[in-house]
Amino acid sequence: MIQATIITIGDELLIGQVIDTNSAWMAQELNKAGIRVVRRVAVGDVWDEIWNALDEESKHAQIILITGGLGPTADDITKPLLCKYFGGKLVVDEGAKQNVINIFTKLKRPMIERNLLQAEVPDVCTAIQNKRGTAPGMFFNKDGKIFVSMPGVPHEMKGMMEDDVIPHLTKQFKLPVIIHRTLFTAGVGESFLADLIQDFEEALPPQIKLAYLPNYGMVRLRLTSSGFDKIQIEKDIEIQFTQLQLLVKDYLVTNVDEPMERVVGKLLLQKNKTMCTAESCTGGYIAHLLTSIPGSSEFYDGSVVSYSYGAKEDLLNVNHQTLLTKGAVSEEVVTEMAKGALQNIKSNYVIAVSGIMGPGGGLPEKPVGTAWIAVGSKEKIAAQKVFFRFDRARNIQLTAVTALNLLRQFILQNT
Amino acid sequence: MIQATIITIGDELLIGQVIDTNSAWMAQELNKAGIRVVRRVAVGDVWDEIWNALDEESKHAQIILITGGLGPTADDITKPLLCKYFGGKLVVDEGAKQNVINIFTKLKRPMIERNLLQAEVPDVCTAIQNKRGTAPGMFFNKDGKIFVSMPGVPHEMKGMMEDDVIPHLTKQFKLPVIIHRTLFTAGVGESFLADLIQDFEEALPPQIKLAYLPNYGMVRLRLTSSGFDKIQIEKDIEIQFTQLQLLVKDYLVTNVDEPMERVVGKLLLQKNKTMCTAESCTGGYIAHLLTSIPGSSEFYDGSVVSYSYGAKEDLLNVNHQTLLTKGAVSEEVVTEMAKGALQNIKSNYVIAVSGIMGPGGGLPEKPVGTAWIAVGSKEKIAAQKVFFRFDRARNIQLTAVTALNLLRQFILQNT
Numbered sequence: 001m002i003q004a005t006i007i008t009i010g011d012e013l014l015i016g017q018v019i020d021t022n023s024a025w026m027a028q029e030l031n032k033a034g035i036r037v038v039r040r041v042a043v044g045d046v047w048d049e050i051w052n053a054l055d056e057e058s059k060h061a062q063i064i065l066i067t068g069g070l071g072p073t074a075d076d077i078t079k080p081l082l083c084k085y086f087g088g089k090l091v092v093d094e095g096a097k098q099n100v101i102n103i104f105t106k107l108k109r110p111m112i113e114r115n116l117l118q119a120e121v122p123d124v125c126t127a128i129q130n131k132r133g134t135a136p137g138m139f140f141n142k143d144g145k146i147f148v149s150m151p152g153v154p155h156e157m158k159g160m161m162e163d164d165v166i167p168h169l170t171k172q173f174k175l176p177v178i179i180h181r182t183l184f185t186a187g188v189g190e191s192f193l194a195d196l197i198q199d200f201e202e203a204l205p206p207q208i209k210l211a212y213l214p215n216y217g218m219v220r221l222r223l224t225s226s227g228f229d230k231i232q233i234e235k236d237i238e239i240q241f242t243q244l245q246l247l248v249k250d251y252l253v254t255n256v257d258e259p260m261e262r263v264v265g266k267l268l269l270q271k272n273k274t275m276c277t278a279e280s281c282t283g284g285y286i287a288h289l290l291t292s293i294p295g296s297s298e299f300y301d302g303s304v305v306s307y308s309y310g311a312k313e314d315l316l317n318v319n320h321q322t323l324l325t326k327g328a329v330s331e332e333v334v335t336e337m338a339k340g341a342l343q344n345i346k347s348n349y350v351i352a353v354s355g356i357m358g359p360g361g362g363l364p365e366k367p368v369g370t371a372w373i374a375v376g377s378k379e380k381i382a383a384q385k386v387f388f389r390f391d392r393a394r395n396i397q398l399t400a401v402t403a404l405n406l407l408r409q410f411i412l413q414n415t
Numbered sequence: 416m417i418q419a420t421i422i423t424i425g426d427e428l429l430i431g432q433v434i435d436t437n438s439a440w441m442a443q444e445l446n447k448a449g450i451r452v453v454r455r456v457a458v459g460d461v462w463d464e465i466w467n468a469l470d471e472e473s474k475h476a477q478i479i480l481i482t483g484g485l486g487p488t489a490d491d492i493t494k495p496l497l498c499k500y501f502g503g504k505l506v507v508d509e510g511a512k513q514n515v516i517n518i519f520t521k522l523k524r525p526m527i528e529r530n531l532l533q534a535e536v537p538d539v540c541t542a543i544q545n546k547r548g549t550a551p552g553m554f555f556n557k558d559g560k561i562f563v564s565m566p567g568v569p570h571e572m573k574g575m576m577e578d579d580v581i582p583h584l585t586k587q588f589k590l591p592v593i594i595h596r597t598l599f600t601a602g603v604g605e606s607f608l609a610d611l612i613q614d615f616e617e618a619l620p621p622q623i624k625l626a627y628l629p630n631y632g633m634v635r636l637r638l639t640s641s642g643f644d645k646i647q648i649e650k651d652i653e654i655q656f657t658q659l660q661l662l663v664k665d666y667l668v669t670n671v672d673e674p675m676e677r678v679v680g681k682l683l684l685q686k687n688k689t690m691c692t693a694e695s696c697t698g699g700y701i702a703h704l705l706t707s708i709p710g711s712s713e714f715y716d717g718s719v720v721s722y723s724y725g726a727k728e729d730l731l732n733v734n735h736q737t738l739l740t741k742g743a744v745s746e747e748v749v750t751e752m753a754k755g756a757l758q759n760i761k762s763n764y765v766i767a768v769s770g771i772m773g774p775g776g777g778l779p780e781k782p783v784g785t786a787w788i789a790v791g792s793k794e795k796i797a798a799q800k801v802f803f804r805f806d807r808a809r810n811i812q813l814t815a816v817t818a819l820n821l822l823r824q825f826i827l828q829n830t
Contacts, residue, residue, distance in 0.1 A: 012628050014452040015595065016442030017637070017672070020435060023457070027431030037429040038464060040457040042438070045626075049453060056471065114606050153629070155805050180430070191529050211460075213427050214568070222432070257432070276726075283706025284699030287720040291698025294774055294807055302726035304719055305702040311691075311717035311760050315730060345726050359709055390570050392709055 001226065002173045003061040004030050006040040007053050009068035009078055010152060013042040022067050022154055026161060033166050034175030034226070035063065045069060050081055058145050063169060068152030070135040079120070082149055086140045088124030095129050096121065096136040103134055125149075128164045132156045139168065146172065178226040179233050181241040185251035186218045186260075186405050193219055197247050200240075208240055216394075216401050218253065218260065253405065260404045261289040267411055268299035273348035275407065277303040278316050278341035280328060281355035281371055286400045301347045306337065316340030327366070329354050331383045334372040338381050349411060351375050351403045355386075357395045371399045375407040382410060416641065417588045418476040419445050421455040422468050424483035424493055425567060428457040437482050437569055441576060448581050449590030449641070450478065460484060465496055473560050478584060483567030485550040494535070497564055501555045503539030510544050511536065511551040518549055540564075543579045547571045554583065561587065593641040594648050596656040600666035601633045601675075601820050608634055612662050615655075623655055631809075631816050633668065633675065668820065675819045676704040682826055683714035688763035690822070692718040693731050693756035695743060696770035696786055701815045716762045721752065731755030742781070744769050746798045749787040753796050764826060766790050766818045770801075772810040786814045790822040797825060 006026055012018040020042060027037045039060050043049040050069070057064050069078030083090055097119035104111040118134040121127045128137030128148075133156040140147040148165050150157045169175075185193065190212050194201075201210055207227070213220040221244060225237045245255055254263045268275055277286050287303040290296050304315045309328070312318040317340035318333055326332045338352035355371025362368035369390070374383040384406060388398045421441055427433040435457060442452045454475050458464040465484070472479050484493030498505055512534035519526040533549040536542045543552030543563075548571040555562040563580050565572045584590075600608060605627050609616075616625050622642070628635040636659060640652045660670055669678045683690055692701050702718040705711050719730045724743070727733040732755035733748055741747045753767035770786025777783035784805070789798040799821060803813045 011624075011626055011639075012637075013439070014442055014455065015446045015639075016439040016444075016452075017597075017628060017635075018630070019439045024428070024431040024434045027429055029431075031430045037431075038459065038461075039468075040428065042455040044453065046453075053454075109604070112606055112610050114609060155809060182432075189524070191527055194529060195527050209426075211426055213432060215433070220432075222427075224426075224430075274723075277720075279699075279702075283711070284694075284702025284718055284720065285706075287694075287699025288703045291700075291720070291722065292808060292811070296698070297722050301723040302720045302730070303699055304730065305692075305699065305706070305717045307706065307712050308689075308716040308760070314759055314761070315717070315719065344729055345723070346729070393707060394570065396707070 001176055002035050002063065003038045004035045004063035004065060005038055005057040005061040007050075007057055007064065007066045008040070008042045008152070009045065009050055009066065010042070011044045013068075014044045022152065022157055025154070025158065026065060026067070029161055029166055030065075031178055031180075033170055034178050035169065035173075036178070045077055047077060047081060050078065051085060054085055054147070058143070058147075062145055062173075064145060064147045065165070066147065066149040067157050070149065070151040078149065079122075082125075082138065082140070083122035086122060086124045086142060086147075088122035090120040091123045092119050093121045093127040093136060096127055099129060099136070100134045128160050130156055130160065131163065132159045137164070176226050176228050177230040177233060178224065179237050180222055180224050180257070181237055181255075182220050182222040182257040183241075183245060183248070183255045184218050184220050184253040184258075184260075184263075185248050186253045188219065188251040190214045190219050193221070193248065193251075197221075197244065200243060200247055204240060205236065208237060217398050218401065220257070221248070253408070259289070260401050260408070262293055264404050264408050265290065265293050265296060265299050267408060268349070271411070271415060273411075274299050274301050275349040275351065276301045276341050276345035276347040278337040278350065278352040279303055279305050280307065280312070280337070280353060281357045282353050282396050282400050282403070283307065285396050286351060286353070286403060289400060289404070301345050304341055304344070312337065315344065317343065329356055329366050329370060329372055331372055331385070334374040335381050335383050338374040338376055338383075342378055349375070349377050349407060350381075351407050353399060353403050355399060357392045357399070359392060369395050371395075373399070373403045373406055375403065375410045377410075377414065380414065382406075416591055417450050417478065418453045419450045419478035419480060420453055420472040420476040422465075422472055422479060422481045423455070423457045423567070424460065424465055424481065425457070426459045428483075429459045437567065437572055440569070440573065441480060441482070444576055444581055445480075446593055446595075448585055449593050450584065450588075451593070460492055462492060462496060465493065466500060469500055469562070473558070473562075477560055477588075479560060479562045480580070481562065481564040482572050485564065485566040493564065494537075497540075497553065497555070498537035501537060501539045501557060501562075503537035505535040506538045507534050508536045508542040508551060511542055514544060514551070515549045543575050545571055545575065546578065547574045552579070591641050591643050592645040592648060593639065594652050595637055595639050595672070596652055596670075597635050597637040597672040598656075598660060598663065598670045599633050599635050599668040599673075599675075599678075600663050601668045603634065603666040605629045605634050608636070608663065608666075612636075612659065615658060615662055619655060620651065623652060632813050633816065635672070636663070668823070674704070675816050675823070677708055679819050679823050680705065680708050680711060680714050682823060683764070686826070686830060688826075689714050689716050690764040690766065691716045691756050691760035691762035693752040693765065693767040694718055694720050695722065695727070695752070695768060696772045697768050697811050697815050697818070698722065700811050701766060701768070701818060704815060704819070716760050719756055719759070727752065730759065732758065744771055744781050744785060744787055746787055746789075746800070749789040750796050750798050753789040753791055753798075757793055764790070764792050764822060765796075766822050768814060768818050770810075770814060772807045772814070774807060784810050786810075788814070788818045788821055790818065790825045792825075792829065795829065797821075
């Protein structure tokens with residue numbers, strides 16, 4: 001099987017100032033194309049370390065993809081290094097030059113010398129045109145290995161991968177099919193699942209691999225297989241995947257690789273219903289998850305993020321007296337929030353949450369991580385208390401996903 | 416200088432199903448402690464590849480940190496491998512065993528055989544107790560190098576790093592001080608900045624490094640220096656940093672490493688004012704950014720996420736006629752949204768946004784990426800059209816950060 005390795009370049013990765021999202025995306029695309037990523041490595045903007053990474057990574061794979069280190073500023077040493085590594089000299093690429101000029105003309109911004117330098121590439125590479133930025137990409141060949149250098153700006157890299165790199169690699173190599181089937185469970189731990197499906201796992205044919213991927217209160221189970229006979233592989237994996245779904249059916253959320261908000265969105269679309277949210281402690285995060293889905297206006301009407309008492313009263317009709325006697329984090333308030341949102345936003349379903357996400361604000365009887373979640377419809381509201389013991393960001397995420405799952409269960413049980 | 420390398424283990428990293436946030440966090444902590452991270456590498460759950468990574472990475476650094484591959488399920492091979500690599504045999508660690516028992520007792524969940532296996536560690540390591548989960552960490556020594564293995568679950572790894580790993584490394588090595596000073600600019604491109612500060616950059620003393628970090632419409636400029644004389648280094652970097660701030664003062668957002676929402680939050684706290692938001696196209700993302708800050712209820716009152724026309728009319732008093740004649744994405748509607756939010760949420764300042772984030776919904780005169788942003792107070796509302804040409808997620812992020820920056824400027828100019 002054809003193997004690839006990914007090198008990301010940039011000091012910002014090694015001091016942790018930036019989270020590397022490029023590698024994950026690239027790995028997905030390579031995988032879809034039937035190329036196995038065997039390693040990913042990040043190195044700093046340091047000559048010897050980049051050089052050394054090129055040497056080492058080419059021992060591990062036939063394809064070496066490189067991102068980063070191609071910006072217009074002086075901390076970039078990647079291009080001269082590549083030029084030397086592959087034994088060429090820098091020359092202006094006419095296509096890249098025209099591209100830089102076009103971009104600056106379109107943006108009506110003054111072009112400076114530094115911008116035109118972007119159009120230079122080593123004469124031993126094939127330039128890749130950048131439709132989204134000024135820095136061109138580069139294909140190199142050395143000792144039968146393919147090296148591809150791309151800018152680190154995510155949307156520029158993505159454009160090049162889709163338009164040029166993947167099509168080029170697909171033409172160059174005879175690539176197998178890699179098939180993943182993933183299901184999501186919620187409300188059950190990894191160990192418990194492992195016990196539940198132990199016999200299944202032990203009986204799996206050797207070419208099918210099972211992986212457990214726990215994340216944010218959900219555990220994903222993924223089956224993977226690969227080979228050249230696509231139809232046979234699909235058939236084999238389908239048999240196992242069907243069995244697996246049956247085994248975990250009590251905890252099954254979805255049998256495709258999609259987040260909880262998409263599951264809820266699809267369910268609403270299918271029933272031709274809409275929902276709204278009233279968020280206190282999750283502060284708009286549930287709204288953000290739902291509206292990250294293209295076309296979410298079809299099933300999502302909006303939210304009131306009621307951080308202050310005033311917002312809870314004025315926009316969600318929460319009774320002032322309830323707030324004073326029960327406190328904002330209570331079954332009564334979250335139920336009133338849900339009713340108020342349904343009344344004011346006029347949706348079929350609602351999620352309301354109120355809690356204490358930390359680090360401050362905890363009380364003896366309501367410690368940090370406590371949240372009340374209400375889900376329901378005009379006919380019925382069901383409230384539940386949850387408790388997570390993590391940091392603010394994770395408490396918000398877990399509360400949001402749990403709330404979405406509770407609404408999902410409510411819709412399934414009440415229609 | 417003491418060098419470290421980070422190995423993350425897991426097939427999910429190589430098929431791109433999971434974004435590696437652990438490495439960035441670990442790199443930050445190591446950096447703060449004066450340890451330079453020279454490389455980060457990710458490998459799959461494959462015996463030879465993990466073994467090979469241990470061999471190779473130990474050539475690059477004195478400290479090798481490993482995360483992942485320690486869960487309770489069958490796809491984990493890391494522990495037996497480490498046992499063989501360092502020449503030991505698995506034995507039960509009594510502390511780890513008691514920890515597993517305590518966790519299950521506390522959670523009132525049945526414990527299974529598999530969970531107790533978590534308490535086994537190679538007899539050639541020093542076990543690290545896991546206060547947040549069942550899998551213990553491990554310290555190994557080999558040929559003068561320190562290897563540390565930790566679980567991949569972020570909050571478990573973080574706890575171990577803070578409580579055990581960093582204190583241990585700080586005791587073991589004489590570590591230098593690494594100092595970063597970072598400022599954020601907005602509204603100006605990387606190339607333009609580079610030209611603006613070219614003389615400054617060329618005159619920098621050799622021990623001070625400058626880096627450009629463009630991200631979401633803001634460019635960060637970072638100065639870095641390190642050594643053993645903390646006071647001298649701080650003094651030297653301060654002189655340069657002061658100069659740099661002066662050079663970019665027209666575009667300066669903040670001179671500490673913090674995101675735009677924190678800058679706005681601090682400004683409001685300082686003026687003892689509050690704000691609210693009315694979000695259509697950003698769908699709660701601005702609210703989420705603001706409420707991710709602990710204590711944000713001090714300056715943030717809430718939001719109306721008005722995805723539907725109904726929500727715009729009922730919760731933000733937007734005129735039905737304005738929506739019909741001007742369309743939701745218009746100066747008039749976004750101005751009415753801002754006024755409505757101020758009226759209903761009763762804050763001092765407001766941000767309102769309405770736009771088309773894509774991929775669908777574009778019109779010839781309002782293409783995907785168009786958004787109207789209004790910022791202001793009861794006295795004055797200022798609206799502005801912006802245009803971004805990226806994917807949905809990036810358009811939402813850029814619109815949100817731009818809106819926050821516009822409010823920041825408004826507050827500075829109107830008080």
